[in-house]
Amino acid sequence: MIGYLKGRVIYREDNNVLLENNGVGYEICCSASAAQKLLSAGSGEVYVYTAVREDGIFLYGFADPEEKNMFLKLISVSGVGPKVGIGVLSGMSLSSLALAIATSDVKTLSKIKGLGKKTAERIVLELREKITADGRADETDGTLPSAAETAVDEDAVIALMGLGFNRSESIAGIRAAYGAGATDIKDVLSYALRTMR
DSSP: OOOEEEEEEEEEETTEEEEEETTEEEEEEEOHHHHHHHHHHSEEEEEEEEEEETTEEEEEEESSHHHHHHHHHHHTSTTOOHHHHHHHHHHSOHHHHHHHHHTTOHHHHHTSTTOOHHHHHHHHHHHHHHHHHHHHHOOOSOOOOGGGOSHHHHHHHHHHHHTTOOHHHHHHHHHHHHHTTOOSHHHHHHHHHHHHO
8 A cells, every 4th residue: 555655746637646756657636735735846745545446546645644644534434435535625724624623613614615514514423523532532631721721722622633643742732832822723723733743
C-alpha cells in the first residue's frame, strides 16, 4: 500500500494530479489544499490513502497527516466513500470541519457541494460519538485552566481530538493558544493546529 509520495507535478485537472516519482507517474485525487500546494510549487509531497476496489486501485492525496486522519474518520461513516470524503475536505478548512463536527453544525456541513443534510447529520452523529469515546478513554491530563472552562473549550478539545491528537495534547494546545491571546474558538483551533503539528 502506498502511504506517501513525493515528486514533480506533470499534469493537473481539477483535483486530480499526476505526480512523477522516479520515472513513474501516479494519478492522485487530492484534497483542494494538497492540490493547491503541489500546483503552486510544481512539486512536493502528499500523504496517500490507497483504495483497492474491483475496478481498480485509486490513490487519494492529502497535504498533511492530520488531513489524512480526518479523511479516514470521514470514510468510516456509513454512506461516505472516498470521493465524498475528498469533497468534504475540499469544501472547508480542516479546523472549520472539526469545529462543525464538534459543535454539531449540520447546517454548515450541508453547504458543502455533494453533501446532503442526512449525510451531514450522520457524519456529526458518528464522529462526535467516536471522538467523545476517545476522550473518555484518555483522561490522563487535568482540566483546562479556569479562564478556559467553558463549553466552547470542550468543543475545541473534541475538535482537536477528531484530528488525531489525544486529550492531553489538545488541552496543552488550547492553553498555549489562550496564552498567545486567542479569544474565540476559531482562533484557538487555528493557533493550536499551527503549533501542534
